[in-house]
Amino acid sequence: AQSVTQLDSQVPVFEEAPVELRCNYSSSVSVYLFWYVQYPNQGLQLLLKYLSGSTLVKGINGFEAEFNKSQTSFHLRKPSVHISDTAEYFCAVSDRAGNTPLVFGKGTRLSVIA
Amino acid sequence: DTGVSQDPRHKITKRGQNVTFRCDPISEHNRLYWYRQTLGQGPEFLTYFQNEAQLEKSRLLSDRFSAERPKGSFSTLEIQRTEQGDSAMYLCASSISLSADTQYFGPGTRLTVL
Numbered sequence: 001a002q003s004v005t006q007l008d009s010q011v012p013v014f015e016e017a018p019v020e021l022r023c024n025y026s027s028s029v030s031v032y033l034f035w036y037v038q039y040p041n042q043g044l045q046l047l048l049k050y051l052s053g054s055t056l057v058k059g060i061n062g063f064e065a066e067f068n069k070s071q072t073s074f075h076l077r078k079p080s081v082h083i084s085d086t087a088e089y090f091c092a093v094s095d096r097a098g099n100t101p102l103v104f105g106k107g108t109r110l111s112v113i114a
Numbered sequence: 115d116t117g118v119s120q121d122p123r124h125k126i127t128k129r130g131q132n133v134t135f136r137c138d139p140i141s142e143h144n145r146l147y148w149y150r151q152t153l154g155q156g157p158e159f160l161t162y163f164q165n166e167a168q169l170e171k172s173r174l175l176s177d178r179f180s181a182e183r184p185k186g187s188f189s190t191l192e193i194q195r196t197e198q199g200d201s202a203m204y205l206c207a208s209s210i211s212l213s214a215d216t217q218y219f220g221p222g223t224r225l226t227v228l
Contacts, residue, residue: 004156032214043118043205043219044157051214090156101147101170102217104156 002027002093006105013081014113021076021108023091033074034092034102035065044090050074061085086112116140118220120206126226127196134192135223139208146189147217148181149205157205163189164211196227 007022025031032051036044048059055067065076074091088109092102119138127133139146144165149157160179161171165186174180178196183189193200203224207217 009154034216036219041221043221044207045219046216049214049216092156096214101159101162102149102157103159106154106156 002029002031002095002103004091004093004103004105006089006091006108008108009106010109010111012111012113015083016080018079019077019081019085019110021089021091021110023074023076023105025072025074025091025093027072027093027095030096031093032096033065033067034094035059035063035074035076036090036092036104037061038088038090038107040087047076047089081110081112083112083114085110118206118208118218120204120220120223122223123221124224124226126228128228129196129198131196132192132194133196133225134190135204135206135225136188136190137206137208137220138188139206140218142210143208143218144186144211145209145215145217146183147207147209148189148191149207150175151203151205151222152201160191193225196225198227201225201227 003026005024013019034049035047050057050067058064088107090107091105121136147162148160151157163183178194181191203222205222206220209215209217
């Protein structure tokens with residue numbers, strides 16, 4: 001079974017500052033890793049995913065994440081945030097065999113302050 | 115491609131009543147998933163279908179919960195004898211069959227049980 005821990009429930013940051021949202025996972029099998037964003041009263045939208053290959057993954061809206069197998073982490077970063085990035089961010093994992101659906105963390109609320 | 119749609123977007127019901135939610139996936143997607151999201155938590159997997167076959171239903175929260183996808187297209191999630199603890203956002207997602215494929219989420223149905 002897999003599990004995901006998002007270490008910060010809330011992250012306030014000033015506009016144009018960099019941000020890192022932390023995610024650690026636990027799994028006994030190889031996994032795929034995902035970051036989703038949820039804006040108020042909307043469904044989840046995929047930001048980026050790691051399947052294989054380069055450990056640095058670039059996604060939409062200027063976000064990127066780095067897969068670190070030894071630390072079982074998949075932290076999300078953005079060099080300069082905008083007010084419009086204010087949202088809930090979820091890290092998720094699924095096993096490569098396709099036998100399990102997505103397992104989500106509890107989410108990190110990113111608040112960008114003008 | 116109109117995306118995943120869910121109906122209704124909001125449902126208010128009295129305790130003990132039955133409710134049914136509908137999900138229409140992206141047309142060429144074979145897999146359809148149901149998740150539940152409570153306040154301050156990430157989505158929690160409930161069940162999923164590959165075409166019309168329900169491949170996993172052990173995660174349904176109780177025998178009051180059931181789901182169908184009779185023709186492999188739209189799906190319904192029914193909750194019988196609703197309880198206040200069933201109040202949550204119910205999310206539907208769809209994907210092509212492979213485990214690495216992105217799950218596309220609908221906007222969700224928010225259920226309030228009075």
